[in-house]
Amino acid sequence: MAKSILMIPSKPHSALAQLRIRQSPAQLWVHPGHTAELNCSIDSDWKEDWLRAVNWYRDQPGSSLQFIYQSSNFSRSDGKYSGMRRAERLFSLHISSVQKEDSGFYYCASTISPYEFGDSTRLVALGTATTPPLSPLPADAIEPTLSILLPVDADLREPPLAAIPLLCHLYDVPEGWDIVGWHHSNANLVTTTSMDERGILSAWSLTWLTAEQWDGSVGCTAMQKSTGRSISVTTSQPSSTGQLPLLCSIPCVHR
Template sequence: GAASAEEPRIQQSPAELWLHPGATAELSCNISGNPDRANWYREKLDGSLEWIYWSAKASKPKERYSGTVRAQGIFSLSISNVQREDSGYYYCTSSVLHSQFGNGTRLLVTDASEPKLSILVPVDAEEPSDFVPLLCHL
């Protein structure tokens, strides 16, 4: 068909993913307009984007990357055996014709656990401007 002038809407999930080395990262990309593939890019340290994979029905695994079409417009990217150097931002787009990218997934590969915030109880803050003590578990 003719190329559509309308830019696709792209949603990526999760926004942030914490994994230990050796785990498998699962990223998802939802693209409007029923494209047949999603292109995945990784942001390099200098800010440039490096193409790493395309997810489509006929995708073949490439090194530690694999991907597929989960449902109409929903694409996945799997990165097996993640290492610290895989940490960074990953973006998807429907086509090289479009400049529209997803909002990105930040992958953090670390031996540490994701910090958890909890409210110290009891809390007697009653006004929106009151301070609430938080505890950060690392």
């Protein structure tokens, strides 16, 4: 009895290499209680039938990558997440009633080999409200908390014998607060960001204070580029103590 062989078509490696996944926006700030929309587009020469769905994953500090939803023509809401195939190669994910714990990095991925991932969308939930405001909040309604961190043995009552490191810390950073400058230096300083396990975004700016730059105090200013609004913090060595605490959190001066 003759045997028949079932031939299953497969995609050539040259076609696999052409798969590209793009996510937008790269960063998204959302007020608690609102809905976040993330988009995922696929660039490829594949036929439409091969690209009917994408998977969404969530990555939080201190945890592994977690599957949360699949967007397709037949997607249904699970209460928290919903999504759809908006066009031939465009997919969306909606996160309803965003809260602080929803902050993190979200990745879109193909559902077929080689399982390519997008470059992520970072979602940041702002404020503490649990229901949407009646009207959008103005751009300058929310501000970060600003503080200066310096070594516990730093003594600002006299010029330092060697350069000492200083950190300007922006805590719970809203959108657009991306400029940090030090009062003793006009250098363009690199600002890094991080997100803790509670989904709170922080920004850091590092500088070094030398004897030539010393004037008895240190300060830094953070500015929201879109509005020009800024906040500042300054600290100096207290005359009644021999050391500064590790974290100097001084009330901000608004401008």
